[in-house]
Amino acid sequence: MSVAPETQGPIEEGVREVIAEELFCPPDQVRPDTELADLPGLDSVKLLRIVTALEGRYDIGIDDERLYGLCLVEDLVHVVESELPGRSPASTP
Amino acid sequence: MTDTGVRVLRRGPLVVSVVGPRAWGRPPHPEERALCASRSPARRADFLAGRRAAAFCLAELGRSGPVLAAPDGRPLFPSGLSGSISHSGGWAACAAGVGVPAVGVDLERRGRVPLAGLRHVCAPEEEPWIRAAPDEAEADRRATAMFAAKEALYKARDTLPGPRPRLPELRLRVTPYGFTTVTETAGFLVRMDWLGAYVLAVAVPLTASVPDRRTPSRSAGRPGGPGRLRTDA
Numbered sequence: 001m002s003v004a005p006e007t008q009g010p011i012e013e014g015v016r017e018v019i020a021e022e023l024f025c026p027p028d029q030v031r032p033d034t035e036l037a038d039l040p041g042l043d044s045v046k047l048l049r050i051v052t053a054l055e056g057r058y059d060i061g062i063d064d065e066r067l068y069g070l071c072l073v074e075d076l077v078h079v080v081e082s083e084l085p086g087r088s089p090a091s092t093p
Numbered sequence: 094m095t096d097t098g099v100r101v102l103r104r105g106p107l108v109v110s111v112v113g114p115r116a117w118g119r120p121p122h123p124e125e126r127a128l129c130a131s132r133s134p135a136r137r138a139d140f141l142a143g144r145r146a147a148a149f150c151l152a153e154l155g156r157s158g159p160v161l162a163a164p165d166g167r168p169l170f171p172s173g174l175s176g177s178i179s180h181s182g183g184w185a186a187c188a189a190g191v192g193v194p195a196v197g198v199d200l201e202r203r204g205r206v207p208l209a210g211l212r213h214v215c216a217p218e219e220e221p222w223i224r225a226a227p228d229e230a231e232a233d234r235r236a237t238a239m240f241a242a243k244e245a246l247y248k249a250r251d252t253l254p255g256p257r258p259r260l261p262e263l264r265l266r267v268t269p270y271g272f273t274t275v276t277e278t279a280g281f282l283v284r285m286d287w288l289g290a291y292v293l294a295v296a297v298p299l300t301a302s303v304p305d306r307r308t309p310s311r312s313a314g315r316p317g318g319p320g321r322l323r324t325d326a
Binding site for chain 1: 133135136166180181201205206207209210212213214240244257259260261
């Protein structure tokens, strides 16, 4: 995965923030290596809400095929990064 | 229903139970307790609520537990039984039956399915049915019903051979009682019940000729799910 250092931080931070807001938990509980299934209260509909919020926040459309198989928070970060303008699919995991 | 409530419903060969967050129930089976201890703390309450709901179904069927879990998290019911578990906001639901090749259950609270995210749930021809609702409350009702129906159907199909379709690929037709699938060789019926702020969806095959696959392997399909999360066990 090649992500420009200047953008990696803000997007990761934004994804963690959206997750924390949806789950009503502190952002520091949402680490990149946290398994999504271990996040407090996360279920399918909350993940749908998170994905929809991320699409609105970054003005992107996430291919839902890529949502099947997400494991870690950082997987979701990578999906968002790869959907941003100027990111080629070849740079995604 | 209050949060101490328990509701057990008969649906033909199926028993369906819904339990509140503080509902009375038998203590978990020792093997279930051990399994629970291996779960992350965030998941233990859901796990126990789901097993409590399952215990009511098993008792109604004259059977006993434990209900264990496959490596992928899918609940494993005792031999000869098909079953499925769902939880939402501390509530849990279980559907279980004898002689039923597959079953899926989903419990959802109204007001949570974002209309902006419908393309992750609906086939192109399904979304207009939700958008055409006369007001926001009805649109939310339809969106919640559609999401719950597809989740239940996804779980029911999860126990059968073949690839796992994405939610938009699970095409549904609205009926007076819920939904039926279209474009499937072996169709499914998804029955809906409204329980206060919650909707309960139970999916079963329309015929008993659907091939059975009660093994814990998920090798034939996706590892997760829409993000389908394995939180039902």
